Amino acid sequence: DAGVIQSPRHEVTEMGQEVTLRCKPISGHNSLFWYRQTMMRGLELLIYFNNNVPIDDSGMPEDRFSAKMPNASFSTLKIQPSEPRDSAVYFCASSLPGGDSPLHFGNGTRLTVT
């Protein structure tokens, strides 16, 4: 089991540039979650998908953020245009179907916007 795979591990970009973060969930998991972690706000849920369909995107900070899940094995989180306040660690997690299935997290992408 390779676990949840995120890429890149680190991203440094300049303000105004587009950033795309990628996630491959664990095979067979039908729920996928994107979280953001900062020192000030801790871990925040941005959006989650069930069977590739976005269920709740109320945590997405603004229209500059978008997430897609074109198939069961791939998801992207895009920020366009990026701003320095978007600097954070972004985590992807996935889980099996079922109400008591735990989330399994990737090791995150550390984003720095200068």
Place this chain on the structure above:
Amino acid sequence: DAKTTQPPSMDCAEGRAANLPCNHSTISGNEYVYWYRQIHSQGPQYIIHGLKNNETNEMASLIITEDRKSSTLILPHATLRDTAVYYCIVRAHSGAGSYQLTFGKGTKLSVIP
């Protein structure tokens, strides 16, 4: 989601049991108690979860009070590698067939040599 309350920090001597408390007095009957930990620079790691009964796995034990208003995570023999932030979470189950975890500030556990 039901709110949880955890102490901000705790120390534990290496080799001793670490007992991490969590209060969740507003928990609903169908909500599970989950424990995760986060070691610096890594993603949160699932430890254990339970509904009513006490649970044990290779990592830890979870003791839930009879009224379900509080729980304790027990690491039986803490090692230096157990130094991490431990999150107690009560999980809401949405009607769409999925669910989300809402993380609080957790307890920073420091295992002392």
